[in-house]
Structures are given as C-alpha cells and as structure tokens.
Amino acid sequence: MPSQVSSKQILFTRGVPAVEALPNKLLSECMQAVLEGPDAKGILQYGHNGGYLPLRQLISEQYHVSPDQVLVGNGSLHLQDILAGFLVKPGDVVFVEQPSYDRAIKTFRRRGAKVIGIPLDLDGINLTALEESIAEKKPVFLYVIPDFQNPAGVTTSAKKRQALVDLAERYDFWLVEDVPYRTLRYAGESLPLLRDLNSERVVTVSSYSKLISPAIRVGYLVGPLALVKQLTKLAEETILAPVLPTQAAVVEFHRRGFFETNLNNLKQLYAPRLQAVVQAVKTYLPEVPFAEPEGGFFVSITLPQSYHTADLLARAKQAGLLLTDGRDFFADPYAPTVDATQGERFVRLPFCALTPEQLEAGVQRLANLVCK
Amino acid sequence: MPSQVSSKQILFTRGVPAVEALPNKLLSECMQAVLEGPDAKGILQYGHNGGYLPLRQLISEQYHVSPDQVLVGNGSLHLQDILAGFLVKPGDVVFVEQPSYDRAIKTFRRRGAKVIGIPLDLDGINLTALEESIAEKKPVFLYVIPDFQNPAGVTTSAKKRQALVDLAERYDFWLVEDVPYRTLRYAGESLPLLRDLNSERVVTVSSYSKLISPAIRVGYLVGPLALVKQLTKLAEETILAPVLPTQAAVVEFHRRGFFETNLNNLKQLYAPRLQAVVQAVKTYLPEVPFAEPEGGFFVSITLPQSYHTADLLARAKQAGLLLTDGRDFFADPYAPTVDATQGERFVRLPFCALTPEQLEAGVQRLANLVCK
Structure with a gap:
C-alpha cells in the first residue's frame, strides 16, 4: 500500500x-574463528602481498586461473584506481559505456585519461558507435559492466560479448569487465564472462560488497599473470599490505557454507x-x-x-x-x-x-x- | 648465549x-562485540567517509582537534600516498631526512616529486644543509619522523623541532611528521609534536600498525581542516569507503582498556x-x-x-x-x-x-x- x-x-x-x-552475526562467528584459529597471528602481521593467499586460492579456483593472477584490494574501485594508474599514460583515451558507473569515470579521469562514453543500447554497448570511436582513437581500455549494468540495468548480449573481445583483439586494447552484481541473478541463465571468451585481453574486477558487506572492503581483480604482477607491486607501493582479518573472514564465510x-x-x-x-x-x-x-x-x-x-x-x-x-x-x-x-x-x-x-x-x- | x-x-x-x-584474542573479543553490538549493521554498510566516526572522535580527543581534522585510512603509507597525490604538482620538490623510510621516498617519487635527502645528524636533520637546500628550491613539504626515526633511530631534539616549524613558517612549506613509533617510548620523556608547535603548518600521520597490528591497516592523518577535507574527498574517490569493522574494533580495543x-x-x-x-x-x-x-x-x-x-x-x-x-x-x-x-x-x-x-x-x- x-x-x-x-x-x-x-x-x-x-x-x-x-x-x-x-x-553481522555470521561475520562475527567467522572473525572469531580466524582470530582464534591456527593462522591468527599470521593474519595480524604484515604479509600476503596481493591479498590473503587462501582467498586468492579460493578466487583462483572459481575463475580457473593461478592464485598469482588474482589481486585482492580494498574494494573494486581501489583496484580500478590502481589499474588506471598503471595503464593510463598521458594522452590516453579510455572508453566507457554511456551511461556508466560515475565513480569509475571520475577515477579514470583523475588518472589522466580522456574518458569517452559509447552509447549503451538495451542489449549492450552500441557496436557501430564503438567502432567509429576506435577509428578515431584506440582506447587503452574499454570499461564495461556486462551484467545488470550500473546504472542502466542492461546485460550485454552473448553476441555483443563476442564482438567486444573480437574488437579488443583486432585493435589491441584491454577490456575491463566489472562484475560485482553478476552472482545476484534472480532469473534466467548467466552469459559467459568476457574473460571466458578471451582471457588474455580481459581484466575482471569484482567484489564482495554486494554479496557479503560493503564495509569489509574486499574486492579483487583477475587478469593475465604479467599484468597482475605489476599491479600487485603498485598495490604494495600504495597501501603496503592487505587488510587480512576481513579477507580471512571472507574465506571462513565460504568454508562454513555461509556464502x-x-x-x-x-x-x-x-x-x-x-x-x-x-x-x-x-x-x-x-x-x-x-x-x-x-x-x-x-x-x-x-x-x-x-x-x-x-x-x-x-x-x-x-x-x-x-x-x-x-x-x-x-x-x-x-x-x-x-x-x-x-x-x-x-x-x-x-x-x-x-x-x-x-x-x-x-x-x-x-x-x-x-x-x- | x-x-x-x-x-x-x-x-x-x-x-x-x-x-x-x-x-589476536583481544581483537577477537572486540570484533565480536562490535559485530554483535548496536552498530553492527552500520559497520557493515557503506558510510563514515573519512573513517569510522567514533574512531575519528577518539583520535581527535587525543590530538585536541575536531573530528573533521582526522582522516583514517588503510595504514599510514596509504595516507602519505593520498597526501602526496594531492600536494605534489609537476616539478615540485619534497625533502626527506637522509636516511629516511624507503617506502615513503618511493611513494613521493611515484607521485611526481623530486625527492631530496637532507642529512640527518644524531639529534635530527642538519639545519645548515636544510637551509641551503631551501635556498636552492623550496619544498612542497618536508617529511620527518621525529621520534625514533626509521631507519636511524634518531629523535629530533626540542631545539630542532622549533627550528623546523620556524623554517616552515618563514619559507611557506608543509611539515609532514610521521609518528608511528612515538608511543613506544621505553625510557625518558616525549618531546612536543611538531603540530604542538604550529598546527597550521603540520600534517601528522600515524597508525596502529605498531601498537595493535599491522594487518588491520588502520592509520590516520591529522591536519588543518581545509586540507583534511580535500584529502577526504580524494580518499573517497580512490577507495570509496573505509574498512569499518577493523576501525570499530580499534575503538572497542580502547573502550575495554586493552590499548x-x-x-x-x-x-x-x-x-x-x-x-x-x-x-x-x-x-x-x-x-x-x-x-x-x-x-x-x-x-x-x-x-x-x-x-x-x-x-x-x-x-x-x-x-x-x-x-x-x-x-x-x-x-x-x-x-x-x-x-x-x-x-x-x-x-x-x-x-x-x-x-x-x-x-x-x-x-x-x-x-x-x-x-x-
């Protein structure tokens, strides 16, 4: 009413x-378990650069990659900031869907990119507009939210997903797919991730903000080994070490079947x-x-x-x-x-x-x- | 033997x-208290930009400032990175003690500063060398670790502390004092913080890494209101929101007398x-x-x-x-x-x-x- x-x-x-x-109660149980468990001292000390190793292992199994291809950060925006800081050089162009996540746009701009919006249709980015923009200037990366897009709610069709990786391969640019909502599917079937179609051209970013809690700030990035290695170094230089108790609690959350x-x-x-x-x-x-x-x-x-x-x-x-x-x-x-x-x-x-x-x-x- | x-x-x-x-046991107790306490939902949601408000209040009381003059971040290096990202413009020079904390030097460089080392004597920075360097080019800030310096173990004398704030005032540059070890005094009496001598020229950075645990990644910055406001905005743009459960646990750690x-x-x-x-x-x-x-x-x-x-x-x-x-x-x-x-x-x-x-x-x- x-x-x-x-x-x-x-x-x-x-x-x-x-x-x-x-x-909160489930997380409390997990925190207690990890802070009084066998690795309690380890998760309070410096270490695990790139993220708590058991969490990187858990994510690497989900994505069928090596743990060294996973970088865990303080939420996905943090990782997008690091990624843009590493990839964007002066004069570079970054493409985003238009409309797109406002904070990502700002982050890429602050890292020096000229951000170009490519119109988003009801089934994903407009490919004609994308090709026209590529012809004008190739982007260093295209940032897409292929599942239940923020803000538009659009899911990129299977056909357009294939077209995106084909274009990225042909014109040599990165695809950054941000998939924090993907698991929250209330109907229908998931389409392949962009990384399922071409793992060498795609960086996948996601987080537990929408799946467990935003304030634990646990996000992650999956990509090719050489790139993740460089990003891990940059993460170490900016935040020194990961927040381990929260990351360990996320692992425990899975172990106990709470996820x-x-x-x-x-x-x-x-x-x-x-x-x-x-x-x-x-x-x-x-x-x-x-x-x-x-x-x-x-x-x-x-x-x-x-x-x-x-x-x-x-x-x-x-x-x-x-x-x-x-x-x-x-x-x-x-x-x-x-x-x-x-x-x-x-x-x-x-x-x-x-x-x-x-x-x-x-x-x-x-x-x-x-x-x- | x-x-x-x-x-x-x-x-x-x-x-x-x-x-x-x-x-670990004390932190486990604190985590349980906050994750099952009255603000349990609040510390799992987005919010508290600038850091968990009760923690900013606690720090603000210790430093006799307003909570809006405190920014809590993921360790002090994170805050130094944000600070350098905000203050350093192309062509700027930053002074550090020589020797100084290696990661701080790298961070300032990565943010575009030319980093000049000023020789460190057994009682603090060499003032003659400092004045000579200022005459050559004024720094945007001088980074000092006045208590039990990393790496040299040097504590800046009271006389040199006064000289530093006088120089900063005369030549118009910031003093960034990093004081993570200050509370770990095993003998003798503390000297005034630089901010006690001139709170308008000084940004104080510290953390709980050495006092509770490094892996909780709770560091903070105290400075003039207008500057902290800008830095808080930049923090929000890079990490979106703070890690609240760990920050709430630090508050509880104090409340229970564990600190x-x-x-x-x-x-x-x-x-x-x-x-x-x-x-x-x-x-x-x-x-x-x-x-x-x-x-x-x-x-x-x-x-x-x-x-x-x-x-x-x-x-x-x-x-x-x-x-x-x-x-x-x-x-x-x-x-x-x-x-x-x-x-x-x-x-x-x-x-x-x-x-x-x-x-x-x-x-x-x-x-x-x-x-x-």
Whole structure:
C-alpha cells in the first residue's frame, strides 16, 4: 500500500545493500574463528602481498586461473584506481559505456585519461558507435559492466560479448569487465564472462560488497599473470599490505557454507523488490522503454523528451524523493551522438534497499512529477 | 648465549612487530562485540567517509582537534600516498631526512616529486644543509619522523623541532611528521609534536600498525581542516569507503582498556630487546657511533670507511644474516653533501621481532664480517 509510505522520504540515491541483509552475526562467528584459529597471528602481521593467499586460492579456483593472477584490494574501485594508474599514460583515451558507473569515470579521469562514453543500447554497448570511436582513437581500455549494468540495468548480449573481445583483439586494447552484481541473478541463465571468451585481453574486477558487506572492503581483480604482477607491486607501493582479518573472514564465510545461504537470502529479499520496481514503472510510466534486468541492483529509465524533466532533482526532493543526478553517469554528455538532455532525463532506480511498497510509492511519485 | 642461535638465520630485514605480541584474542573479543553490538549493521554498510566516526572522535580527543581534522585510512603509507597525490604538482620538490623510510621516498617519487635527502645528524636533520637546500628550491613539504626515526633511530631534539616549524613558517612549506613509533617510548620523556608547535603548518600521520597490528591497516592523518577535507574527498574517490569493522574494533580495543595493557606489554617485551641490541653494538662494534634511541623499532649504524663493507649483503646472507640494502634509505645518495659509500655502510637493525639472544648473535656476526 503506497499510502503507508507516502509521507516519508524515499531514497533512490545509492546502490547499497539492504541493511537488514548484512550478515553481522555470521561475520562475527567467522572473525572469531580466524582470530582464534591456527593462522591468527599470521593474519595480524604484515604479509600476503596481493591479498590473503587462501582467498586468492579460493578466487583462483572459481575463475580457473593461478592464485598469482588474482589481486585482492580494498574494494573494486581501489583496484580500478590502481589499474588506471598503471595503464593510463598521458594522452590516453579510455572508453566507457554511456551511461556508466560515475565513480569509475571520475577515477579514470583523475588518472589522466580522456574518458569517452559509447552509447549503451538495451542489449549492450552500441557496436557501430564503438567502432567509429576506435577509428578515431584506440582506447587503452574499454570499461564495461556486462551484467545488470550500473546504472542502466542492461546485460550485454552473448553476441555483443563476442564482438567486444573480437574488437579488443583486432585493435589491441584491454577490456575491463566489472562484475560485482553478476552472482545476484534472480532469473534466467548467466552469459559467459568476457574473460571466458578471451582471457588474455580481459581484466575482471569484482567484489564482495554486494554479496557479503560493503564495509569489509574486499574486492579483487583477475587478469593475465604479467599484468597482475605489476599491479600487485603498485598495490604494495600504495597501501603496503592487505587488510587480512576481513579477507580471512571472507574465506571462513565460504568454508562454513555461509556464502551460499547468504546469497540465497539476498536473492529472496531482492527478487520481489526487482519485480516491484519493474511493475511500478510499467504501471505508472507505461510509455517509458527500459531494460528489464534479471538481477543486480538497478533499474533505470530515460524519460521521453516530451516529459516534464526540467529541474527534476529539486522538484523530486520537495516531493520527498531523492534522486541521483543522471548526468553524473554520462562521461561525454555533449558528444555529437548524444542528445544533450539525455543525462537530465536519465533516472536510476536502485531497488535493493527499498521495500516493494516504497518502490511503488517512489515510482508513482516520480510519475506524478514528470507526466504532464 | 649467542651460541644457541648461531646456526640459524637472523633477519634484520623488516621493522615488524614481534608475532607473539599480536593481540589476536583481544581483537577477537572486540570484533565480536562490535559485530554483535548496536552498530553492527552500520559497520557493515557503506558510510563514515573519512573513517569510522567514533574512531575519528577518539583520535581527535587525543590530538585536541575536531573530528573533521582526522582522516583514517588503510595504514599510514596509504595516507602519505593520498597526501602526496594531492600536494605534489609537476616539478615540485619534497625533502626527506637522509636516511629516511624507503617506502615513503618511493611513494613521493611515484607521485611526481623530486625527492631530496637532507642529512640527518644524531639529534635530527642538519639545519645548515636544510637551509641551503631551501635556498636552492623550496619544498612542497618536508617529511620527518621525529621520534625514533626509521631507519636511524634518531629523535629530533626540542631545539630542532622549533627550528623546523620556524623554517616552515618563514619559507611557506608543509611539515609532514610521521609518528608511528612515538608511543613506544621505553625510557625518558616525549618531546612536543611538531603540530604542538604550529598546527597550521603540520600534517601528522600515524597508525596502529605498531601498537595493535599491522594487518588491520588502520592509520590516520591529522591536519588543518581545509586540507583534511580535500584529502577526504580524494580518499573517497580512490577507495570509496573505509574498512569499518577493523576501525570499530580499534575503538572497542580502547573502550575495554586493552590499548593501555597491550602497550605496556609491548614496552615490557621491546625494552630489553633495545637494551640488548645497544649493548651488542657497544660490545662488538665499539668504535661505531650511533644514535641510542629511547624507544621505537630501530637502531642503525653507519660503519666507518675503514671497515670491510664491500659486498656486505651477500656476505651477510652467506653467514645467515639478512640485511636490508642501506642504500634504499638514501633518497639522494650522490648529493655533494653525501659520501657515496654512506648508503652501503649504513646498516639498520630492527630489534622488536628478535630475542635478545638473536640480537646479540646477529650483531656479533655482523662485526665478524666488517671488522678487519
């Protein structure tokens, strides 16, 4: 019943996990086990550069690589920062999907890259636009979020995944695939990772922020051995050593079978929330096309030009609806291929931390603001 | 009895805490308390940019500043990296004591600074050399470790502390004081921090690596409000959010009174080790002058030119003695003020993770290698 929540503020601002789903008791049990277990002294001392070795082993088994191809860092943004710091040289260009994760765009820019946004269609990046941009200037890497993209909710199709690795091979650039939401699939089947199609051209970045807890800050990167070796050296030079107790707790979380049960809990909690937001968009904004995701954290919509979107953020706030500025997700909002108002008309709807009732009320409130 | 350990390898390579002193049981108790306490969900969610607020409050009380003047990061090197990333512009010069902490030198260089080493006397940096270097080119900051310096063990005298802040004020540069060892004083009285003499010119960096555990990676920075605000923004852009469970455990460690008892345990363990290494140097290398520290982790010696130091690292290794290359601590080994062999003749003796017997045997072994 939307009426129950209509007077309260609804936050569509951040892609955070539902607070009730954070497994504090399970983590407490794991922390106790590792801090009183046989390796307790080891996980409090300097060491394990590149990340706690048992965690790197666990990840390496999941990705069928050697543990030396895994670097564990303080969340995936930390690893993207290190990666950009290593790969980007002055004058380099980096491509991102447009829209894309705002913090990644900022990070690549701060590391000196010119960041070019390539339009994202409902089935993945627009290949014609990508080839045109490559012809103009080859990127050092293309950053993609192939599963349940942040912010658009788009999943790159199998055909486009193959096309991306083919292009990366032909034109000699890196693909950086960021897959933090991939495991949170509420329906359908997973498509291959880009690294499954070409492990030599692809760096895979992911984290446990959405699967266990954001504040443990455990993210990881998987890539070719020579690259990971260099990145590990750079990580050592910037943060010296990994945070080991949290990384050891993640290993224990798997050993005790908590990872699977927790993942199932998350899916049971989030799946109806996804359904609720999708249903609300279909009900209250029936003319708005959008990618209907099968997992992840985000549904996003681009409001038609005929809708009343001027000054939307401020009007929404007054109506008790907090939105993120859609323009933040656009690296390149004034490129010739992009309608300059597209960013303003882009609305991200993170659904995991809101109840179905809040989601319905929020979308209804949005519709009231934009439908003339 | 040195004979007990004479056949085993002795590691004088890294300034790490004694593994037996790592308080794993106490930390386990703290972790359990915070992960099952009233803020358990909060410390697993995104938030607390700049560091866990109760920890910033605790530190701010110790330093008599506002919590907004404290930034908590993943160890102090992480904060030095952020600080250098923010302050250093192309062409900038950074001064360090010579010798100084090798990783800090590397970090400042990687952030684009030209790093100049200013000779360190037994009572702190050589002021004449410092003024000459300032006249040549003013640094963006001078990095000093005023208490029980790494690697030299030197403590900057009260007079020189005052001179440093006077120079920083007169010539308009920052002082970055790194004080991770300050609390580990085994004798004598603490001198004022540089920030006690001029809080507007000084950035203080420290950590719990030597006081609780290195692998929790909790370091902090204290500085003027406007600067800390900018650094907090940069931290957020690179690591997004802090590791909260470890930071919350540090707060709990204080609340339960563990910090004081643990500190006393460390002092009781380390004080006889310092005595042992000092006594061994006086016994086996009686002609070698060195700064006799009243705390910290390091005693260091510069072997006279007449000693047999050629190929020392390899010969030491063969004799079961692992040493760090002294040249790594010299930012500027070929400056006109420095004898080019000084780095080669410089030997750091970290004493905390070795028993008094190992320390005596190690110094004796070293003496056998270098005394002709």
